[in-house]
Amino acid sequence: MGRGRVLDRAKITRHRQITRTALILLGRPESVALLPSGMAEMLWKVPDERVSKHFGPPFILNTTALGQHIRNPNIKLFPANELLAVELPRYDTQVVLGGPAQLRGPPGLRARRAHHRWKRQGACS
16 A cells, blocks of 8 residues: 555545645644635633734644643632632633543534434434
């Protein structure tokens, strides 16, 4: 099996042409010129402080860098019948980093996708 066929099967290329997905996920920062404007950019910003940072390809590496900028302050909870407060992170780390549930989309979107899938199969009228 040739190298081109391996890349096609891995969905990095299609008909021996590199895909936009491969450029965004794996490409060098210079590859932005090959994509439509604004397509290959992630933005982290804190509107109250007027702070922002732009991240470009390769998204495989830069999503980690962007994730490190997300602030997750601790909050104090006062459980019933206890004298001391418990400090916990405000957001669940798995949610912030986009765990398995986040990859499937929000519940409403999942329900719509399932409905369309059932409709195509003729199970829903």
